[in-house]
Amino acid sequence: MDHPTQLRLANQLLDLIDRNGTSLAASCSVNPVSSYTCPEHLGREQARLFRSGPLMVGLSCELSGPGAYLTDDLSGVPIVIIRLPEGGLNAVINVCRHRGARLLEGNGTLARSMTCPYHGWRYDLHGRLKKLVPADGFQGLGCAERDLTRLAVFEQHGLIWVSPSPGRAMEPLALLGGLNQEIAAYRFETFVLYRRLQLHRSFNWKMVIETFLENWHFPFVHRRTVLPNFLPSVSLFEAFDRHGRLIMPRRSILQMRDQPIEQWSLLKHSLIMYWLFPNTLLLWQADHLETWQVYPSQERPDRCTAQVSLYTPHAATSVREREYWDKNLALLIETVDGEDFAISERIQPGLRSGAQECLTFGRHEPALQHFHRQIQLALEEAPVSVG
Ligand code: FES
Ligand SMILES: [Fe+2]
The missing domain is CATH 2.102.10.10 (Rieske [2Fe-2S] iron-sulphur domain)
Structure with a gap:
């Protein structure tokens, strides 16, 4: 993300913070519970999302x-x-x-x-x-x-x-669409893989994406881990074709007001998340990149594999650097697997309980609404012929 874009988005975020606001969708939306539990629905997702790609x-x-x-x-x-x-x-x-x-x-x-x-x-x-x-x-x-x-x-x-x-x-220009220049500016081609983990968990794959696309749960779920670092209940969302970008401000963003504007760094003072259709998240975490790639099990809608990778701008060469990145990874796993996924594991059985037909997404959850809308649209598309 180049500096003019960082300034523009930082000003939008500071304005939201001043107004106690956040990005809002036009209305509430719902998503059928069956999309998390139905084997036939999983079959359509496999065919239209995961087998066809990109x-x-x-x-x-x-x-x-x-x-x-x-x-x-x-x-x-x-x-x-x-x-x-x-x-x-x-x-x-x-x-x-x-x-x-x-x-x-x-x-x-x-x-x-x-x-x-x-x-x-x-x-x-x-x-x-x-x-x-x-x-x-x-x-x-x-x-x-x-x-x-x-x-x-x-x-x-x-x-x-x-x-x-x-x-x-594959149509290269369509891969990132409107995010093309923004992603190019990170120069991910120079990054190095530090560590990768695969987590096999007992809930639908979409819940992995969901857990990242809003921060309203931070005060309830992440009180001990990441809440001290983030301002909850405010985020800035923008859709880019099928993809989306969600920015969650760190508390330190308020310090920027005391700095000359040339020194403002949104990259340092926020979590910048890109959801890349259909199953990938890129998380810019102040000084490194974390990616999540999520796949459903082949047979069961209530099983998934989440692959998380931590990439660094340079190879870690000293004990101190490795300790630093290991600490980052430990906090990440403690937060996401220990706190978010623990909730998801308890949601999945409740989906089969008959409690409700749909899950509800509020106006303050625009990234989640966009995610589900794009997945639904892709599943409705006529099958593309292969060969
Ligand atoms: S299956 Fe590969 S050589 Fe026979
Ligand atoms: Fe979370």
């Missing part, structure tokens, strides 16, 4: 040199993304074209090719089959007929996006 799967630093690869299974499609020697990225389905063995595990670096662990078929980094094994066992079959199945992949401003369905094109 999904933000990580940052450029995770594929830093030629041959570096990562695997990702969270969408339900086993994906491999590989850094090509010429610098770009290749994404393929992690399934051998002989008899379907899984090709790669975890992450690492490939020299020039990948060899299937089952019978030794060999593919280059572009996913082109180079060697049939045994060579005389496949008469009439050419290598070109069994290349790995390619997926659309794109890297932009340090963010990597993949479409998990073969044959889907």
Whole structure:
């Protein structure tokens, strides 16, 4: 976020604080309880949101040199993304074209090719089959007929996006839409992954996103953890096409009034959150980036996996730096997993109780309303043909 944008938004926030105001939606809205509990609804979400993508799967630093690869299974499609020697990225389905063995595990670096662990078929980094094994066992079959199945992949401003369905094109300009320039200014392409955790929890995936998109619960849920750092009950929301940006001011924002305007830093004095459709959150946390990627279980609407990653502007090289980032991570887990997710775990059984048909979102929860509206709109869209 550039400085003129920080000043503009800081002034809007200070004005809201002075008026005891907050960003408001035009009216209340509701979301059916069945969207958290119904297996058929989960099936539609899988097809329209998670299988079609594009999904933000990580940052450029995770594929830093030629041959570096990562695997990702969270969408339900086993994906491999590989850094090509010429610098770009290749994404393929992690399934051998002989008899379907899984090709790669975890992450690492490939020299020039990948060899299937089952019978030794060999593919280059572009996913082109180079060697049939045994060579005389496949008469009439050419290598070109069994290349790995390619997926659309794109890297932009340090963010990597993949479409998990073969044959889907990706429109780079549409990925971030109106947030394009703002995200570019962070220079996430220079950031480094410090730590990543996967949390498997017993509630619907949308509740992970929900817990971040309002701060009205801070005085009730986070009294001991983050409430001392944040002004609750005030936030600034703006929708950007399908995405959204929500800013929660730290209490320290009030100090800016005593500083010359050139020194104002919204980045330092607020939590700046970007919800990237459909399942990703980027959280700018004063001096580092935290990302959340949330996926439903394949079968159950009441199970999800939340992947949290902490990225730093530079690699931590000293004990002191590592202690600092470890402390940040510990507070994050204590707050989100220990406090927010504990509430979500108790919400899920109540959704099946018959207490109500809908959950209600107030005017003061515009980010949540936008999130649910965009998900609902995507689910209503006609299915996109693949291939
Ligand atoms: S399944 Fe990969 S070589 Fe046979
Ligand atoms: Fe929270």
